[in-house]
Amino acid sequence: MLIRILGFLLETLFFVLIGAALLRAWMNYQRINMRAQPGIFVMAVSDWIVKPLRRVLPTAVAKSRVDWASVLAAFVLALLYALLGVLLIGMLSGGIPEVSPTLLPALLLGALKMLLRVALQVAFIAVLAFAIISWVQPGSPMYGLLGRLTEPLLAPLRRVIPQIGGVDLSALVLLLLLQIGLMVLG
Structure with a gap:
């Protein structure tokens, strides 16, 4: 029982850490101001690992539009989670x-699976929050932020899925696709 509780706490902790690193990378890629929430939280949670990685990465990689330090931080955290899980x-x-030749591939596969799962779950949470706020408070600052975060994910679906009765169903379809992705990973 204690081991299961430790496993749950470990998974929750690493979900927050990996999710923060991935969200930081996505927000930087979308050029979203990090001086407002959730940017402040994301930076507070991930600075301890991202800043040292920024100093280590080559200048060409550091100057890229993709925040490779945050992506690498998420992968390192996922790898650590896989190792602790083993x-x-x-x-x-x-x-x-025992350390065996299959341990490293298993760790890498476990880390990749965790990384994908967290990315899908963070996207799910962002799209769900965007859909709810679009119904409740479409003029709020959070609506604009979530819109900028989710628009690249929703835009391809909006081109294919017509509005029905003036209602945009692209968020619902994306939520279903993300849930299916999580089922496939599971």
Whole structure:
């Protein structure tokens, strides 16, 4: 029971850390002001790992529009999560797992799976929040921010899916697609 609780807490902690690093990368890519929420929170949570990576990355990579330091931070965190997950599973089995030739590919695959899962979940949360705010408070500053974050994801669907009765169903379709993606990963 204690191991399951530790696993849950570990997964929650790494979801927040990886999600913050990915959201930071996405907000920087979209040129969204980081001096307002959620930028302040994202920077507070991820500065400890992103800033040192920025100093280590080559200048050409650092000057790219893509925030590679944040992407790399998310991957390193996902890799650490996979490693801790293997150790936790080993503890359930009664010891530390042996280092084998399949361990590194398994860790990389686990890290990639966690990274994709967090990216899909963060996108799901952003699209859901955008859809709710578009009905409740479409003039709010959060509506504009969420619109900028989700527009690149919704725009391709809006070109294909017609409005029905003046209602844009692209957010609903994207939520379904993201949920299917999460099911496939699971």
